[in-house]
Amino acid sequence: MSNLNKIGLDKTKSKELETKLNELLANYSVFYQNTRGYHWNIKGDDFFELHLKFEELYNDLLVKIDEVAERILTLGYSPNHRYSGYIEESDITESKQVSDGKTAVHEILDAFTTIITLQREILELSDEAGDEGTNALMSDYIREQEKEVWMYSSYVDNN
Template sequence: MQQLNVIGLEAQGAKALADKLNELLANYQVFYMNVRGFHWNVRGERFFELHVKFEETYNDLLLKVDEVAERILTLGQRPRHAYSAYLEQSSITEAKDVHDGRECVEHILQSYKAVIQLQREILAEAAELGDEGTSALMSDYISQQEKTAWMLTSYLG
């Protein structure tokens, strides 16, 4: 007989899904810190609009960090919480000393591409497991971020 976790999902599948969510958490943490740095350090003629946009972006990322960590806990697992672990697991790398607005936006677009791809993988695994909670979360993130990526691409021309 299958062993189920506290929310009625197959325990091994939930653990595997939580591992993938921890990978997403790592990417979000590095993404968040990069955008925070862009907010602080952006320079140039578009400073005012980008400074505000970057603040909006990092606030959204911070919310997602918390939601992903809480989803991992809901699945009966523990979210990683060491920045060294995030750097090891994230496919998004640290952006160091970036202050050109266009370059900042390009970094953000590449980061969205990485998290959207990972979220699609998580969405497929969650659907296979019958995990509606994770599926709904990933679906919401993907649709929102696809629109944001389109807008940022349009901004770049």
Template sequence: MKKNMIGLNEKQARVLADDLNHLLADYQILYTNVRGYHWNIKGRDFFELHAKFEEIYNDLVLKVDEIAERILTLGATPVHGFSRYLSMSDLEETLHISNGTEAIGHILSAYQVLLNKQRQILKSASELDDEGTVSLMSDYISQQEKETWMLNAYLQ
């Protein structure tokens, strides 16, 4: 069995990196969507949501970089280019959203997609003994579970 530069099964690491590339595409689409919500939000909750959306997209852009670097660490190449992201992502672009409730609904739906994928990646990484990816996914899952709770509470 051939090992990659960090001592993991090369074939299994490639499969995991492919899953991470799909996750990267989802993050890039969500990042762009949330940027749009930030720019276009209107209404009485403008100030609060404008700031919240900025917080979210700043967090997403950090995760984009971490995922891409993890893909490189596994010995693969991160996908780049929005045409590739759009074709690979399970998320869709959302355009012309200015209603806060609608924007939060889209974010919550996207988090469900991310949480499901991240749990699957965590399981695969665990089976590979890839502690680096396990740790990353675990951190993302716990943070997004809390964010999901908080956004749902906001909508009540």
């Protein structure tokens, strides 16, 4: 029993999950701030539509950031919280000031590819660890985000 954490998961596997979840947290945090920038700086014919869509996205990302951090805490670890660390660890790069809707949507689609790929890795690890809590979280995120990819892709395919 000494190899189990407080929620009954193998400590070694939980540590692997913590590392990947902190990586996800870094990517989500950079994605969130990029999306705030798109929301603030968008211009053009699709301003009203995209301004609202970007606000919807960053509000969703904020919830997910909190849920991922709390999952790390549930596993018995501390979530990273420094933006300097996020920038170093994230595969999503900081966006330059983007005011063009199509450019912003392409960057969002690239970010979703990064996020979904990482979540699939976490899903595999959580399955191996018997960590249903992390598994359910990742499954829900992937399902939601695949739909978002379809919707954003439909926008750029028509513009």
